[in-house]
Amino acid sequence: MNDGFLSYLQQLEMIAFFSGYPLVFAISYAIAENAKINKGFISFILPSLPFSYGLLGILFLGLQLKNLYPDYSSANINSHLQHPYLVIWGLLAILFFIPGLRKKKQLPLIHSFAFFALILIDLLKHFSNSNGIVQNDMKVYAFSLIFNMCTLLVVTTIGYLFKLSQKTPAS
Numbered sequence: 001m002n003d004g005f006l007s008y009l010q011q012l013e014m015i016a017f018f019s020g021y022p023l024v025f026a027i028s029y030a031i032a033e034n035a036k037i038n039k040g041f042i043s044f045i046l047p048s049l050p051f052s053y054g055l056l057g058i059l060f061l062g063l064q065l066k067n068l069y070p071d072y073s074s075a076n077i078n079s080h081l082q083h084p085y086l087v088i089w090g091l092l093a094i095l096f097f098i099p100g101l102r103k104k105k106q107l108p109l110i111h112s113f114a115f116f117a118l119i120l121i122d123l124l125k126h127f128s129n130s131n132g133i134v135q136n137d138m139k140v141y142a143f144s145l146i147f148n149m150c151t152l153l154v155v156t157t158i159g160y161l162f163k164l165s166q167k168t169p170a171s
Contacts, residue, residue, distance in 0.1 A: 003082065006082055008133075010087070011082075013060075013063065014087070014090050015115055015119060016140045016143055016144050017056050017059065017060045017063075017144065017147070018056065018111075018112045018115035018116075019112065019115040019116045019140075019144050020144030020145035020146075020148040020149075021053060021056070021108065021109065021144075022109055022112055022113065022116050023145060024148040024149055024152060025049060025105075025108070025112075028045045028046065031045060032046045033046075040160075041157075041160050045152070047159070048156040050102040050103075050104075051096070051097065051102060052148070052151045053093055053108035054093060054097040055154075055155060056148065057091060057093025057096065060093065061094065064087065064091070067080060086114070086115075089111075089114055090115070093108070093111060119137050122134055122137050
């Protein structure tokens with residue numbers, strides 16, 4: 001395979017994991033900040049955002065480990081990483097499990113803008129060169145939105161159910 005193609009595939013992986021987060025953040029923030037409905041399950045959305053982003057980082061790490069299997073040597077890692085700085089930046093999403101970083105809900109948003117910028121760069125390239133890259137990016141971006149929403153929904157549901165189980169008295 002061509003290194004350019006492998007590089008593009010790795011870029012699509014990063015777009016799939018992280019680029020949908022800014023829109024999911026904006027929608028979640030708009031829903032959760034609405035004072036009329038900020039009760040019950042909805043009140044768990046904002047605190048769950050950084051944790052769900054950290055979960056995306058864990059899932060991204062799992063994908064990278066799966067891609068490197070069975071040889072985890074430094075030579076194999078160097079040969080497989082086409083964008084090492086972006087991969088490391090993506091793996092830093094795991095840090096949002098740290099309580100001090102989890103309290104700052106805007107940090108994951110800032111972190112995800114690096115991956116959203118990949119789509120913007122491809123859009124700018126599209127204006128000078130007509131090809132199917134933007135169509136691929138939009139399909140992967142749609143997947144990323146769904147993936148980020150599902151991750152947020154799972155984390156919020158688990159947090160809500162955990163809180164409910166602590167409130168109910170034991171029989």
